Amino acid sequence: MSELISKNLKELTEIIERREMSPDELYLRFYERIEDKDNKINSFITKIENLSFDEKGKFKGIPIAIKDNIITKGIKTTCASKFLENFIPPYDATAVERLKAAGFSIIGKTNLDEFAMGSSTENSAFFTTKNPWDLERVPGGSSGGSAAAVASLEVPVALGSDTGGSVRQPAAFCGVYGLKPTYGRISRYGLVAFASSLDQIGIFARNPYDISIILKIIAGEDKKDATSSDVEVEDYNNFYNISPSETKIAILKFPEESLSKEVKEAYNEFIRFFENNDFIMEEVEISSWEYGLYVYYIIASSEASANLARYDGIRYGKREEADNIKDLYFKSRSEGFGKEVKRRILLGTFSLSSGFYDEYYMKAVKVRNKIAFDIKTVFENFDFIILPTTPHIAFKIGEKIEDPISMYYSDYFTIPPSLGGFPAINLPFKVVESGVPVGFQVIANYFQEKKLLSLANFYENEIKFENKIIRRFRV
């Protein structure tokens, strides 16, 4: 069993093609692995024992885990909220539909912070997922379940969603690759809306190749999502040959004190990796960067307050008994939503209210444009920007939950690329003294996913982090 669960998509497909194993057997092995490991890690809200797959697909029976804010036909989709605890959608998200057509089997739905609001999965209404490297620590969030499932060899690949860092941050905490593509690269149809101008489906895997396979399947225009892009989908797995002496990397300047000691030391080593490989490196300053966090919490909360208005106890989900309509709304929403979700709705409603709209929301929108412009300007002279993914390593469960502001700071490095809509990836780097991994981020220009994944592949060929994951979690 230890052999199969550590295989990548290419190897798993070959096993099926050569008929060394039937899709049923292969799927069952992964299901048993989840049964065996997940009572400790808690990656999954829903596990699906019965295999189903499209016979015509190339990836028959290969399991994939889906974050539980992505709609799956006939499979409970809860958003880790009491509101949607029993919601069974009648249709598939476009990304899910495309994965199924390629043969993939949905093996389960993974845990998250309620409606993807958070950085630790502690805001899940059901339970907290554990970091597989250290069960006392958080896996990151909001896509913590998907990141933990991939790290602990429960599944080879998983989908998450990233609004301000929710794929890259848990990928860093769990030591896996996590890609947030360009805004519009993957259809958002069936991704439950948090902040529509920022939300993007992202991909977790233990190597860049597996990410590139999934991206190719799910990327591309979708008539059901007007913000999906018609830019041509590439053969992302047909990597470019990276020539370091012709590749220019900008190193983002930021205040020294924003990194914890362990992350700072590792980051210096990470930069040296590129220097030693003869990449052309130069420091750049993006002065608007530091406003990203503030702008994000105004814009994301404003959009959330509008998007979450649909959960009223009438049309969807939980309905509390009441004598009149006003009480019904009030009781349903106050019972159905958790603390963090309510906090965002209040903040967003305030920012959008008349009298404050210009002062907060409109100003935030202007600063957002400035941040996007400033990042874009860097790409006139550089191929990539490198920077940390998170200011610190995975923190202890409970450590930050009473201090939302400190939790928000986890997103300092991931938010600006989201505000600008740029593609960005977490590269796992090393396991630090505390016993958990640290990862760093690379950003590329719009729709440069192929270039970004090619660089990630160059990196993985040298760093071989996947071997570390396999050695650690094989048994």
Ligand code: GLN
């Ligand atoms: N941690 C950020 C937040 O709570 C980002 C969440 C996300 O990307 N979904 O808003």
